[in-house]
Amino acid sequence: MTAPSFDFATAHRLVFGAGRATELPSLIDGWGSRALVFTGTRPERHEQLLGALPVPFEVVTVGGEPTVEMARDAVRTGRTSGADVVIAIGGGSAVDLGKAVAALLGNGGDPLDFLEVIGRGLPITAPSVPYIAVPTTAGTGSEVSANAVLASPEHRRKASLRSPFMLPRVALVDPLLTLGCPPAVTASSGLDALTQCLEPFVCPQATPLTDGFAAEGLRRAGQSLRTAFRDGSDVPARTDMALASLLGGLSLANAKLGAVHGFAGVIGGIVDAAHGAVCAALLAPVVEVNVRALGERDAGSHALVRYAQAARLLTSRSEATIGDGVEWLRETVRSLGIPGLATLGVRREDLEDIIENARTASSMRGNPITLTDTELREVLATSFG
Numbered sequence: 001m002t003a004p005s006f007d008f009a010t011a012h013r014l015v016f017g018a019g020r021a022t023e024l025p026s027l028i029d030g031w032g033s034r035a036l037v038f039t040g041t042r043p044e045r046h047e048q049l050l051g052a053l054p055v056p057f058e059v060v061t062v063g064g065e066p067t068v069e070m071a072r073d074a075v076r077t078g079r080t081s082g083a084d085v086v087i088a089i090g091g092g093s094a095v096d097l098g099k100a101v102a103a104l105l106g107n108g109g110d111p112l113d114f115l116e117v118i119g120r121g122l123p124i125t126a127p128s129v130p131y132i133a134v135p136t137t138a139g140t141g142s143e144v145s146a147n148a149v150l151a152s153p154e155h156r157r158k159a160s161l162r163s164p165f166m167l168p169r170v171a172l173v174d175p176l177l178t179l180g181c182p183p184a185v186t187a188s189s190g191l192d193a194l195t196q197c198l199e200p201f202v203c204p205q206a207t208p209l210t211d212g213f214a215a216e217g218l219r220r221a222g223q224s225l226r227t228a229f230r231d232g233s234d235v236p237a238r239t240d241m242a243l244a245s246l247l248g249g250l251s252l253a254n255a256k257l258g259a260v261h262g263f264a265g266v267i268g269g270i271v272d273a274a275h276g277a278v279c280a281a282l283l284a285p286v287v288e289v290n291v292r293a294l295g296e297r298d299a300g301s302h303a304l305v306r307y308a309q310a311a312r313l314l315t316s317r318s319e320a321t322i323g324d325g326v327e328w329l330r331e332t333v334r335s336l337g338i339p340g341l342a343t344l345g346v347r348r349e350d351l352e353d354i355i356e357n358a359r360t361a362s363s364m365r366g367n368p369i370t371l372t373d374t375e376l377r378e379v380l381a382t383s384f385g
């Protein structure tokens with residue numbers, strides 16, 4: 001192991017705790033004169049919070065994963081109304097779109113000027129307008145990451161706007177806001193959170209800080225994901241999952257992800273399925289193939305030690321092996337009702353294109369070992385049905 005040397009960046013302020021969403025009005029007091037608020041499709045769920053805001057505001061509802069066009073429309077709304085503060089109260093889609101729009105309001109220009117891969121990739125040079133992210137699902141950790149993912153249906157790709165300027169000014173995480181999440185959303189977002197703790201934990205870019213966060217996230221997700229799915233009103237389980245999501249966000253934003261997200265980013269551009277469900281379908285197959293590949297080509301890799309630790313953290317059993325961990329993942333994904341990639345909309349004729357694009361996806365560079373095309377194909381085949 002080399003001597004630690006790392007950067008760590010996050011939201012300017014993290015506010016976490018049951019019931020703390022009520023602090024939203026005082027947190028943004030003095031930030032500006034007019035807000036643009038992003039919510040899911042039912043803003044009336046947040047009537048009380050919105051009614052207490054200290055500034056006038058427009059609401060943009062976000063149905064489905066955000067697209068380039070949705071960002072353009074919202075920027076237009078924000079510019080027309082003179083919005084100088086952005087608030088997102090919602091799942092990963094609302095939080096990502098709010099983050100993208102806060103950056104565009106601060107920088108001017110079109111999303112395609114700054115988007116990686118499919119756009120011009122120009123650097124974002126000015127701060128976002130002040131932005132507060134209030135997640136209502138426990139999954140993406142987007143409230144503490146410096147990028148926003150937008151889909152471009154015309155390119156059949158998803159890509160990121162990315163800049164340290166995009167880190168929210170405040171991440172306000174209140175587990176009580178997740179109590180209303182239906183089981184299917186709890187399942188897909190919770191398995192995304194778990195994956196976002198596991199991939200940074202085994203990636204070569206892990207740091208002593210991300211290790212601590214990721215391990216704690218794995219322990220809490222292992223302890224509470226199934227409970228939160230079975231009984232959505234269980235506040236301690238919801239609190240564990242809100243923390244796992246936050247810890248995953250802190251980890252991925254300061255280390256890297258891996259093959260699950262390398263594939264999921266590409267697949268998300270071609271099918272309209274929940275990101276977390278796509279990750280969940282890939283999770284056990286990726287771990288299994290990674291562990292075998294490491295055993296064959298890099299048996300001394302620290303990632304194998306990490307996979308064994310992760311197995312113990314997830315199962316809460318001190319004697320658990322990597323195989324037990326894989327079995328726990330497979331059984332959890334199954335019991336949470338996540339189907340294979342075929343049911344999520346992936347067609348057999350898309351598989352070779354997916355491999356072609358996933359090979360160069362930025363998350364793939366965080367995978368603990370470079371997988372061969374045969375191994376990538378095997379992951380997709382095992383995740384498919």
Ligand SMILES: [Zn+2]
Binds near residue numbers: 192196261275
């Ligand atoms: Zn994810």
